[in-house]
Amino acid sequence: MPTLGAIADDFTGATDLATMLVARGFRTVVAVGPDALETSPSGTDHPALADADAVVVALKSRTAPVEEAVGLSLRALGGLRALGCTRFYFKYCSTFDSTPRGNIGPVTDALLDALGADRTVVVPSFPATGRTVYRGRLFVHDDLLDESPMRHHPLTPMRDSRVDRLLEPQTGRPVSRIGLETVRAGEDTLRAALDDPARAGALTVVDAVDDRDLAVIAGATGELPLVTGAAGLAVGLVGPHPGEARARPASRPGDPGVVLAGSASAATRAQVAHALGRLPHRRLDPAALRTDFDATVTGLTGFVRDCWRTDPGRPPLIYTVAAPEDVEARTPDGAEPAAALVERALARCAAALVDAGARRLLVAGGETSGAVVTALRARTLGIGAPIAPGVAWATTEASPTGRPVTLDLALKSGNFGGTDIFTQAWEQLV
Missing domain, CATH: 3.40.50.10840 (Putative sugar-binding, N-terminal domain)
Structure with a gap:
C-alpha cells in the first residue's frame, strides 16, 4: 500500500x-x-x-x-x-x-x-x-x-x-x-x-x-x-526497496520508435539541432496545420512509417522549433493558438503511430506530454530506467483506438536532458 x-x-x-x-x-x-x-x-x-x-x-x-x-x-x-x-x-x-x-x-x-x-x-x-x-x-x-x-x-x-x-x-x-x-x-x-x-x-x-x-x-x-x-x-527521502524499484522495459531492441518534440525551450532546440544530423526528421509547421490539419498530420505519420521501413535502426524525429524564428509570429484573429495547435497535432500523431506499431516514444515538452498521454488513453506509468536527471523511461498500457498495447514512454521537460538525449535515450532500454 x-x-x-x-x-x-x-x-x-x-x-x-x-x-x-x-x-x-x-x-x-x-x-x-x-x-x-x-x-x-x-x-x-x-x-x-x-x-x-x-x-x-x-x-x-x-x-x-x-x-x-x-x-x-x-x-x-x-x-x-x-x-x-x-x-x-x-x-x-x-x-x-x-x-x-x-x-x-x-x-x-x-x-x-x-x-x-x-x-x-x-x-x-x-x-x-x-x-x-x-x-x-x-x-x-x-x-x-x-x-x-x-x-x-x-x-x-x-x-x-x-x-x-x-x-x-x-x-x-x-x-x-x-x-x-x-x-x-x-x-x-x-x-x-x-x-x-x-x-x-x-x-x-x-x-x-x-x-x-x-x-x-x-x-x-x-x-x-x-x-x-x-x-x-x-x-x-529513503524508500523501502533500494535497488529494486525500477520497472522493466516493455519493448525490445528494434521495436519502432519516434521522438515528438513540441517544446520551444533553448535546451530542446539544442537537442533538436544535435539530432538533425543524426536522425531522419520532419518539421511540424503550424501554418500547414492551419491550412489542412488532417492532411498535415497524415503526412507526418506517413513519413515516420516510411522511415521505419527504410531505416529501422533510427527513430524519426518530429519537431516544431529548431530556432527562435520557427515560432509562429502571430496567431490569426480568432484562430487556435499555435501552442495548442501543435499539442493537438503531436497528440494525434502519437495515437496514430502507436496504432501503427510504435512501441517506444520520447516526448519533449510538458504541455505536449500531457496532450500525448491523454491521446494514448494511458492511466498509469511504471517508472523504469533513468535517461537524465529528471527524465526516465516508463512502461504504460495505451489504448488510443480501444486496442490495448504496452509500450515504453519517456516524457521530457523542455529544459531537461543533455544535448544528445534524442539519440542516446534508447540505449537505456535493455
Whole structure:
C-alpha cells in the first residue's frame, strides 16, 4: 500500500519526481489524472497502485485557471488518501513556473486546508539540473531566474528571481524565508526554525544549493503532512526497496520508435539541432496545420512509417522549433493558438503511430506530454530506467483506438536532458 502521495502540476513534472523516488527506493507509479485513482476506493482495479510505495498523480494544471487547478489537486488528494497515503508532496517546476495569480500558492493553500495543516516549506531547488536557491533567489545554473531563458517563456515568463516575492501575491498565508546558514547548521536547527511560532501558518522558502542541503530539509520536514517543491527535495527521502524499484522495459531492441518534440525551450532546440544530423526528421509547421490539419498530420505519420521501413535502426524525429524564428509570429484573429495547435497535432500523431506499431516514444515538452498521454488513453506509468536527471523511461498500457498495447514512454521537460538525449535515450532500454 502506498504511504507517500504526490501531486504534480504537469506530466513531465510527475515523471521527474517519480524518477527521483525510484532512485531513492520507492516503487513508484504515476497515475494519469485523478480519474486513475477513482475507479476503486481501495485501488484494487489497479494492482500497480496498491503494490506501490509512492503514487504520483500527473495533472495538467500548471497554467489552468486557478479554480480548475485547485479542484483537480483536491480531487487528487482525496484519491491518494483513499489509497492509504499519509504524507503528501506538491510538486511544481524547479523554475517555479507560475502566473502572477498562481497556481502554486492557491494549490498549496487548498492542500494545507484540506489536510488541516498550518505550515509547509517551499523548495524549488534541484541542483542536479542547475536549479538552486540562495538568499531566497532562484538560480538557473549561473543565471538568476529573471535573467535566464525563462524570462521569455511563452506561457509563464518569470520576471523576478525572489521566490518569496513571486509567491506572496498568490497566497493568503504569510511567506517567510530561511537562509542557507540555518540549513547548514543541521536538521535540528532547521526543524526548530520551522517550528518557531512566528512561522505559524506560513509558507517558508528554504535555501538549498546542493544535495546535502536537500537531505537536511527532507530530514527536518519528516513530520509535516505536506511538503512542496521540485523533484530535488526527494533526494533526502529513503524508500523501502533500494535497488529494486525500477520497472522493466516493455519493448525490445528494434521495436519502432519516434521522438515528438513540441517544446520551444533553448535546451530542446539544442537537442533538436544535435539530432538533425543524426536522425531522419520532419518539421511540424503550424501554418500547414492551419491550412489542412488532417492532411498535415497524415503526412507526418506517413513519413515516420516510411522511415521505419527504410531505416529501422533510427527513430524519426518530429519537431516544431529548431530556432527562435520557427515560432509562429502571430496567431490569426480568432484562430487556435499555435501552442495548442501543435499539442493537438503531436497528440494525434502519437495515437496514430502507436496504432501503427510504435512501441517506444520520447516526448519533449510538458504541455505536449500531457496532450500525448491523454491521446494514448494511458492511466498509469511504471517508472523504469533513468535517461537524465529528471527524465526516465516508463512502461504504460495505451489504448488510443480501444486496442490495448504496452509500450515504453519517456516524457521530457523542455529544459531537461543533455544535448544528445534524442539519440542516446534508447540505449537505456535493455
